[in-house]
Amino acid sequence: NAGVTQTPKFRILKIGQSMTLQCTQDMNHNYMYWYRQDPGMGLKLIYYSVGAGITDKGEVPNGYNVSRSTTEDFPLRLELAAPSQTSVYFCASSQGQAVLSEQYFGPGTRLTVT
Amino acid sequence: QKEVEQNSGPLSVPEGAIASLNCTYSDRGSQSFFWYRQYSGKSPELIMFIYSNGDKEDGRFTAQLNKASQYVSLLIRDSQPSDSATYLCAVSDNNNDMRFGAGTRLTVKP
Numbered sequence: 582n583a584g585v586t587q588t589p590k591f592r593i594l595k596i597g598q599s600m601t602l603q604c605t606q607d608m609n610h611n612y613m614y615w616y617r618q619d620p621g622m623g624l625k626l627i628y629y630s631v632g633a634g635i636t637d638k639g640e641v642p643n644g645y646n647v648s649r650s651t652t653e654d655f656p657l658r659l660e661l662a663a664p665s666q667t668s669v670y671f672c673a674s675s676q677g678q679a680v681l682s683e684q685y686f687g688p689g690t691r692l693t694v695t
Numbered sequence: 696q697k698e699v700e701q702n703s704g705p706l707s708v709p710e711g712a713i714a715s716l717n718c719t720y721s722d723r724g725s726q727s728f729f730w731y732r733q734y735s736g737k738s739p740e741l742i743m744f745i746y747s748n749g750d751k752e753d754g755r756f757t758a759q760l761n762k763a764s765q766y767v768s769l770l771i772r773d774s775q776p777s778d779s780a781t782y783l784c785a786v787s788d789n790n791n792d793m794r795f796g797a798g799t800r801l802t803v804k805p
Contacts, residue, residue, distance in 0.1 A: 612791065623699065623783060623795030624739070631791065639792070671738055680727045680787040686738035 583607050585687035587672050593693045594662040602657040602690050604672030612675040613655040614639075614684065615647065617668040624671060629679075630655055662694045697722040699786050701796035709804050714771040716799050718784030721765070728760055728767045729785040733798065739783055742769070774803045 588603045606613065611632045616624040626639030630649040644666060646658040655674075659666060670690045675682040698721040708714045716730075727746050731739035745751045745758040745767065757770040767786075771778055781798040788794075 614791075614793075616795075621703070621797060623797045624785075625795070626793060629791050637791070640794070679791040679793045680789060683729075683741045683744070684793070686740070689738055 585672055585674055585685050587670075587687035587690050589690060590688065591691045593695065594659075596662060596664065596694060598662050599658070599660050600662070600692075602659070602670055602672075602692075604655045604657065604687060605653050606655075606672075606674040606685070606687075607653065608674060608676070608685065609652060610674035610676050610685075611652065612678065612682070613649065614673040614675075614679070615645070615655070615657045616671045616673065617641065617666075618671060618689075619668050627657065627670075631678075659692075664694050666692065667694045668692060697786075697788065697794050699784055699794045699796040701782075701784050701799050703797055704800040705802055706799055707802045707804060708774050710774060710776060712774050712803075714774045714778065714801055714803070716769040716771075716782050716784075716801065718767045718769075718786075718796055719765055720767070720784075720786045720794075722786070722788050722794075723762075723765065725762075725765075725786045725788045727787045728758070729787070729793075730756075730758060730769045731783040731785060731795075733781045733783055735780075742782070771801075774801075776803050776805050779803050 615627040673684040784796040
């Protein structure tokens with residue numbers, strides 16, 4: 582099992598550009614999450630999904646969009662990138678609800694917006 | 696605002712000592728509590744979780760939870776240099792909301 586994979590590993594965007602961060606898991610987990618981690622800070626939940634076709638906002642959803650068309654994939658879309666979105670983005674998945682389950686994290690995408 | 700607070704450190708302990716990491720949380724409705732370890736430049740990985748008041752032991756690690764004081768801690772016995780990492784406390788109060796603290800950086804000196 583590859584677990585949770587993310588692409589790209591690194592990306593530099595100009596202000597106003599858009600991009601999609603890819604996330605795939607091969608553990609057949611229904612629950613998937615997107616977090617951002619700013620330097621010296623904890624992870625903040627952007628969006629989560631409890632299954633294909635179902636998504637919901639987390640703590641910091643503004644400036645982002647998600648979709649979940651399959652169990653395996655949970656892409657994160659940035660529209661009109663801003664310097665405040667410079668961060669490391671982690672995708673995670675879990676077998677059950679977050680309150681009851683271990684989350685498995687991908688390796689992260691380091692994004693810089695200049 | 697639901698807050699999870701940790702001392703950012705760095706916390707430095709000699710090899711073989713006990714490292715004590717602390718975390719407080721603001722939401723009394725919190726139900727589950729997780730400790731994740733994150734090596735520099737890597738993704739978090741779960742150390743252990745605890746739901747009930749008291750202690751939970753797993754090898755060299757012990758999690759302690761006191762819901763009345765809204766306090767959770769992680770003890771690492773016989774600390775090793777390989778334990779040097781940032782330890783993230785995470786708290787969940789409902790089905791899928793998870794709040795992380797900023798983490799405590801631990802250094803174990805040989």
